[in-house]
Amino acid sequence: MTEDKKLVQRPKPGTIHEAAAALADGQTTSVALCEQLIERSRAVDAAINGFRQLDAEAILRQAERSDARRTAGQEHGPYDGIPVALKDNLAVTGESCGCASRILEGYTAAYDATAVARLKAAGMLCFGRTNMDEFAMGSSTENSGYGPARNPWNTDCVPGGSSGGSAAVVASGQALAALGTDTGGSIRQPASFCGIVGMKPTYGLISRYGLVAYASSLDQIGPLTADVRDAAVLLDVVSGYDDRDSTSIPTQNGNFNQALDNYDIGSLRIGVPAEYFNVEGLAPHVRTAVETAISAYRDAGCEIVDLTLPTMKYVVAVYYIIATAEASSNLARYDGIRYGARASTDDVLETYYKTREAGFNKETKRRIILGTYVLSSGYYDAYYLRAQKVRTLVRKDYTDAFQKCDVIISPVSPIPAFRCGEISDPLQMYLMDIYTVPVNLAGNCSISVPFGTHANGLPIGVQLIGDALQETKILRAAHWLEGVGN
Amino acid sequence: MEPTTNTDFDVAYIADLARLQLTDAEIAEFQQELDSVLGYVKLLSEVDVEGVEPTAHVVTRNNVFRNDSTRETLDKSAVIDNAPESVNGDLIKVPLVIGEEADGVA
Numbered sequence A: 001m002t003e004d005k006k007l008v009q010r011p012k013p014g015t016i017h018e019a020a021a022a023l024a025d026g027q028t029t030s031v032a033l034c035e036q037l038i039e040r041s042r043a044v045d046a047a048i049n050g051f052r053q054l055d056a057e058a059i060l061r062q063a064e065r066s067d068a069r070r071t072a073g074q075e076h077g078p079y080d081g082i083p084v085a086l087k088d089n090l091a092v093t094g095e096s097c098g099c100a101s102r103i104l105e106g107y108t109a110a111y112d113a114t115a116v117a118r119l120k121a122a123g124m125l126c127f128g129r130t131n132m133d134e135f136a137m138g139s140s141t142e143n144s145g146y147g148p149a150r151n152p153w154n155t156d157c158v159p160g161g162s163s164g165g166s167a168a169v170v171a172s173g174q175a176l177a178a179l180g181t182d183t184g185g186s187i188r189q190p191a192s193f194c195g196i197v198g199m200k201p202t203y204g205l206i207s208r209y210g211l212v213a214y215a216s217s218l219d220q221i222g223p224l225t226a227d228v229r230d231a232a233v234l235l236d237v238v239s240g241y242d243d244r245d246s247t248s249i250p251t252q253n254g255n256f257n258q259a260l261d262n263y264d265i266g267s268l269r270i271g272v273p274a275e276y277f278n279v280e281g282l283a284p285h286v287r288t289a290v291e292t293a294i295s296a297y298r299d300a301g302c303e304i305v306d307l308t309l310p311t312m313k314y315v316v317a318v319y320y321i322i323a324t325a326e327a328s329s330n331l332a333r334y335d336g337i338r339y340g341a342r343a344s345t346d347d348v349l350e351t352y353y354k355t356r357e358a359g360f361n362k363e364t365k366r367r368i369i370l371g372t373y374v375l376s377s378g379y380y381d382a383y384y385l386r387a388q389k390v391r392t393l394v395r396k397d398y399t400d401a402f403q404k405c406d407v408i409i410s411p412v413s414p415i416p417a418f419r420c421g422e423i424s425d426p427l428q429m430y431l432m433d434i435y436t437v438p439v440n441l442a443g444n445c446s447i448s449v450p451f452g453t454h455a456n457g458l459p460i461g462v463q464l465i466g467d468a469l470q471e472t473k474i475l476r477a478a479h480w481l482e483g484v485g486n
Numbered sequence B: 001m002e003p004t005t006n007t008d009f010d011v012a013y014i015a016d017l018a019r020l021q022l023t024d025a026e027i028a029e030f031q032q033e034l035d036s037v038l039g040y041v042k043l044l045s046e047v048d049v050e051g052v053e054p055t056a057h058v059v060t061r062n063n064v065f066r067n068d069s070t071r072e073t074l075d076k077s078a079v080i081d082n083a084p085e086s087v088n089g090d091l092i093k094v095p096l097v098i099g100e101e102a103d104g105v106a
Helices: A016-024 A030-048 A056-071 A114-121 A164-171 A188-193 A228-238 A284-299 A310-333 A348-359 A362-375 A381-404 A426-431 A437-442 A471-485 B011-017 B024-046 B076-080
Strands: A051-053 A083-087 A125-130 A177-181 A197-200 A221-225 A269-273 A303-307 A407-411 A445-453 A459-466
Touching: A016 A030, A016 A228, A030 A056, A030 A083, A030 A125, A030 A164, A051 A164, A056 A125, A083 A164, A114 A125, A114 A228, A125 A164, A164 A177, A164 A188, A164 A221, A177 A228, A188 A197, A188 A445, A188 A459, A197 A228, A197 A471, A221 A228, A228 A445, A228 A471, A269 A284, A269 A381, A284 A303, A284 A407, A284 A445, A284 A459, A284 A471, A303 A381, A310 A362, A310 A381, A310 A426, A310 A437, A310 B024, A362 A381, A362 B011, A362 B024, A381 A407, A381 A437, A381 B024, A407 A471, A426 B024, A445 A471, A459 A471, B011 B024
Parallel strands: A083 A125, A083 A177, A269 A303, A269 A407
Antiparallel strands: A051 A125, A177 A221, A197 A221, A197 A445, A407 A459, A445 A459
């Protein structure tokens, strides 16, 4: 690999928690933090295409206000002035929210997503809109309406998806951290491809209000960060009950950051499902990374528990029926009437056809068709209802497993980042989601942490899965493993 | 994965239900690709789901009501401004839905 294809870099300070310390000590300012990232973006993003939009002037104005607050001793907590990049499907008042789709061209959000409102309440700055697979449908960020994003470890490769832009801007030093969304692996897989940390929290822990829906029963917002502590920090900021999301869990907010200060790793029982290692196409280096991690936990005194998850072979099929069914319903709203682009004709039906033809890209159309079919009269029972029943069995597998262990360890993706254009068959692409989709089906939490490197120099991620609302356990397991890896 | 032909699946018909206009080339491509996906997901038919309740949602809360109190709503002009066409800044203009020949029939 030639060096000009590798654009990995950490800014200084390189994490949210280091930036917070530097701000508190007066060693840096919000303006200085933002200027550094903007400068880096101007230098490298032409090659990465990680940002769909980055309004430097508006960001620097916010940064100046934050610095003024801090000078006056009126900062909104330790993270005031720290910028966070946002995936293009999270609503920010007055900013475009395009889901990297041409059908939302010209759309400006009229309100803040709850996660965004919580960032702002902590004084954090919305730092650009990151590229993604259109409407979060994809595993490579090649399905963007604004051109594919590239992997900073090798710009010939994909950054993963659908939050590929969020992962790429963090890995290339254009952002300290980012928020993404994960419906079937869309945070964890790009994080693993780009050598950073990515977390899918328990369904309902972070409000989905203001997140543009793809598959509502699976979608979840989460952090993509340079290290595990930053994931905990962002989770502390954005999680919590919200009455604007009827699936929000009324739970006491955990102090995730503090939970990393002191813990006994040896008390965790690590579950190893036999089925995870029998997946066709699992790359030897990925297998080795997971096995090395298991040995490290064993050496640290963790009990290693052999598990079986019999529904493993069905999870991709269940996911692609349920997710596309929900998508076909959610995306029916894009008809060119109330917002976004409209192909103007005199006839209302013609307007729908033309608007949707021009506005959606191929993968989106593919999934809408599949979803429409599995919900259609005569096929609903055979596909959608059956998939929902198997989903119940998948959940039961995990419920049973978490009776015996605290954290399940697995690969994130069977292979590291692949080359742009390398995988063109949709089914082949879908099958690579096998390790991530069951977590969304079960509604559990999971984190991807960089651990090991492939022979081709690309990073590998190890996945740590926890039961619902057991974020503290997976964060601790990941934090410890990160220390071993470094 | 062996592509399995699904004779019941007609891309052109389903696309029409979804209000998607496709080119002939897209129809042919999607037919082949999605036949393959549907062939794959058929493996669910081997699972015994007798007596298993379907999961629509993992959060098993029902009847979540908001408080019966007023709250600020979205700014009207910010919402209307997003419409492709509007009238007087407070109405969304839509294409004609019922043709003139229908007048007086209903």
